[in-house]
Amino acid sequence: MRRGKRFLKLYSLMLTMLATLTILAVVLRPVDGWVPLLKQQYTLHFGPQVLNLHPLATPTPTEPVYEIKAQFHGDSGLISGQMNVTVPELRLDGLPLYLYVPMQVYGVKVNGTAVKAQVSEGQVLVPVKKSTAPQTVTLTFRTQLPKAPSRTGYWQGVATASYWYPIVGVERDGEWMKRPATLGFGDPYLMDLGNYRVELTTPGAFKWYSSGVQTGEQKLEDGRKMLTFQAQKVRNFAMVGGAGFAETKYRTEEGMLVTVASVAKADLGRAAALTRSAVKTYTQRIGTNPYPVLSVLELPAGTIYAHELPNLALFAQDLWEYDDPEHWIVHEIAHAWFYNAVGNYEVETPWLDEGLADYAALLDMERREGAGAYQARINDAWKRFANNYTYSPYPYGTSNRVKTGKSAVPYGTYQTSQAHYYYTYQRMVLMYHDLRKLLGDEAFFKFLKQYYLKNAGRTATRADLEKALADIEPKAVGRLKMWLDTPNDELIGNVAGRFQK
CATH class of the missing domain: 3.30.2010.30 (Zincin-like)
Structure with missing residues (x-):
């Protein structure tokens, strides 16, 4: 009898706990549900990262030369084209071409000879042997811009063509890197600097803006026109075109x-x-x-x-x-x-260009609106940071979802945009503000200029940022490393005294 009563009490307690947990799960349910959060926590603590890499010290870029002849077919949103891409030297067997958007690729040749390339959803693998002599790959491609509001798409009469052609892969540590996967936010891209000559045939009413300089325009008999562009040392060649743009220019x-x-x-x-x-x-x-x-x-x-x-x-x-x-x-x-003039592999060090770009935006606000506006922004960032609230554009009070993360991690470590914005943008803004207070304005801006001038026109790494800082004040490198590598719950306690009044 006693066992029966104990069992009933235990059973009743379990039902009560289950009911309580169910109610809490409903009441506390995140906006986008529990699954992304649980997946995030599992990946952070147990799962593999998208890129599980040691820090890259010295990139080995290829700097290919692209020659592209393309046609934009108007309202269909189709881009068709032929591409020659020459790699000055091939240090590895095989040449991967990343496909960041869906496209058809066919007619692949190497140095004029037809080859059978392996075409998958994410890349084209061209069978070519390593060589110290230049290797030229020729191919035909068709890219259908989706009629959707996206980074690559055709929407309300405007064509946004980013990553619209096959892009030469990136070599790292003696092997080709796999094309990064996307999580639907951030910049999951990996590419080296390249040089471009692009010829685009387009409807005559379209005005195009691109990554390069327009070097020519020829009107065609059927009402279309042919534009030519050149670009040197850019990470990719992008184009935006439409018939309804108003514009102003200055030099x-x-x-x-x-x-x-x-x-x-x-x-x-x-x-x-x-x-x-x-x-x-x-x-x-x-x-x-x-x-x-x-x-x-x-x-x-x-x-x-x-x-x-x-x-x-x-x-x-x-x-x-x-x-x-x-x-x-x-x-x-x-x-x-930061990303274009001083490049970096975005998927490997997303915090490097995003953090500098976001802090630079605060410098412009400081010049436009004054020191008080700058400090108010820092105060707001600290309040969010200390409470584990993610960054704008999310409303104040939105959780970062990961309370023990770090900033110096590859893209994909965090499975939600809330955590991505928090660690890649907000924490880095506070880091640069802290370094500025530590160094003083004169030394801090020497550090920024040193990093920029020494790395413009190349792919920079964390080591380059640390070296630029060490050249100005070696003792400050420890402060930078603390912000990059310390788990967040520990970091907040370490730096609170420098932000709280």
């Missing part, structure tokens, strides 16, 4: 031609004012941008939030409706300095 004192264009003419003035301010701030605080062109483009609402491409800064018309749109516009412009 900086250093000679760069800056174009600001918008699908909404009423927004052109404020976008142009932000662009002028940002370009001036970054030139003064960081250094002269070495590229001849920069285009800042406002695209149709819903197209993207904001995104960088080589010599292009893109944002959607509805960005103005979010909190602090000015910050994200000048953030994308800052990528012309």
